[in-house]
Amino acid sequence: MGAREAGQKVLLGGGCQMLAVLAIALQEIAPQSRSNFIEHITIGTTCWLVEESLQYSKKRNSFIHLTNHIAKHFKVNILGLASGYRFTHSQQKLLRDYEIGYIKEGVGAGALSLLAQIKGLSPIEMIKYCEEEVEHLLNQSQIK
Helix, strand or coil: CHHHHCCCCEEEECCHHHHHHHHHHHHCCCHHHHHHHHCCEEEEECHHHHHCEECCEEEEEHHHHHHHHHHHHHCCCCEEEECCCCCCCCCCHHHHHHHHCCCCCCCCHHHHHHHHHHCCCCHHHHHHHHHHHHHHHHHHHHHC
8 A cells, every 4th residue: 555655556466365455455545546546556467367267157257256346346447467378388297287277376476477478588488497497396305
């Protein structure tokens, strides 16, 4: 809230968790000030979260549904962006497992990958760096 009061743009990384944080902040702001407050706030997440569906209905996307619900409740527009990186063709099975939902990223992974993408890191470069890090972590775990 302080960053926005100081006129700073804000990128919230973490998907649904950050939507909850945003909802709490909006609750504390006078209704007539909410649109101005949220004007330069973006939620950054991953394509995997955006594609996730609610358990009871494969037709409704959880993240988008929650975003729309909060926006409607507080009468504001919420900007959410997802990074476009995919691990479909990764050499690492651990990374390919993201594509089938076996692995969930941690808080901030979407915002970090979104910033990397905005700064010009190509999908091929991102996958390469992720594969190298997985290899490094696997090697570290074998040493111990």
